[in-house]
Amino acid sequence: MSLFHLILLALIQGLTEFLPISSSGHLILLPQAMGSEDQGQLLDVAVHVGTLGAVVLYFWNDVKRAASGVPAMLIGRLDAPGARLAFHLAVATVPVMIFGVFLAATGLNDALRSMAVIGWTMLGFGVLLWWMDQRGSESKTDQDWTLKDAIKLGLWQAIALIPGTSRSGITITGARALGYGREASARLAMLMSIPAILASGGYLLLDTGSEWTPDRIRDCAIAAALAFVAALLALKLMMKLLQSVSFTPYVIYRVLLGSLLLYIAYT
Template sequence: MSFFHILLVAIIQGITEFLPVSSSGHLILLPNLTGFADQGQAIDVAVHIGTLGAVVLFFWSDVRSALVGLPRLLTGKIDTPGSKLAFLLIMATIPVILFGITLKLTGLDDAMRSMAVIGWTMLGFGILLWWMDQRGPSEKTAAGWNLRDALIMGVWQAIALIPGTSRSGITITGARHLGYERSDAARLSMLMSIPTIIASGVLLGAEVAGNADMQTARDGAIAAVFAFFAALLALKFMMQLLRSVSFTPYVIYRVALGIILLAIAYS
């Protein structure tokens, strides 16, 4: 891979991983729109590691709390904020793991990687995000997150395995529907991404570990670094923007891109 190609993949992944616009959809579209070869799973793992580092750093106080609470959780005790958070994050990850395994075993994950599918999911789930954001109440905070809501948001997150849906977008949609205010909906969505990215990275990493070489490792390291900084900037931008505006700007982008992709797909 050329340096420009690595840079492009890393920046796209970093920016779109946490914004509600679908990172996987953009990365699938990249070779279709530019003529570049698919970046491959090794680079996918690397950029996910980069974005994982960014979200862990940005929400370090919450991550640290969950890590401190994890030993108590392993002893069966959920009696501290940290152990509760760790428990809820694990429970919220179970649906996406089960659905991901199902898609992998049936081969449906590859069948859905088309421009038409991405166009429809960009458009449809973008409109759904706007609807839930505008009509959803804002009566809950992240401190009141409970098992029922974690499992419901986990099911929403599983839908994001359909390309173009957006993991952050669909979990924010689910959180707004449940009544969480905007910034806390985004915060819970970002925290839910951590175990999900880890699970995805382990799965993909196991597949590419045997074929890794020095060139792949170098390319991966470059991709991870640029993805880290791009994701960190995107997180800061979104969380600051939510103090004054809704998710409507992202919805407008999704709808416009979805319409363009559908026009190309059916032309």
């Protein structure tokens, strides 16, 4: 793959993974827009590894707290420091894993990768994000995260396996519906992305054994590094903007892009 294509792929993944505008939808549209072949699962895994590194670094204190609580969680001591956070993250990841296996087993994974589907989800879930953001209260912080809310947000997150939905966008939508503030909603969505990316990346790796060639490994390393930088910048920008700006700019982008995709798909 050319260096230009790798840079474009990494930038799109890095900038869209944590913004509520759907990275998967953009990655599916990229080869269609460029008239090239799909980049393949191995490169998808590589750019996801890059974005995973960015969110772990940005939320390092929370990640360290959750990781330190895993041993206590495994023996049922949820009152230990970090154990409750680790448990809630694990619970919230279960729905997306179950739904992911279902989509893969039924073949719906490939059937949903169409411009029309991405257009509808981009538009529909964008409007839903705006609605929940406007009407949702800001009474809860991420410290108020309960097991019940973790289950609900896990179900919201599972919907993101439909291309164009946006994992961060739909999780933020669910959190705003539950009464979490904008920054708290984004923080929970980002933390939930860590086990979700690990799970999806691990699953994709099972199907990429034949793709491990020296050239592909080089391409993956370049793409992962660039995606890491782009994702870190996008994270910092979004978390800073949320102190004074709502999610409306992202919604406007989603509505415009979704409308354009639907026009192209049906004409």
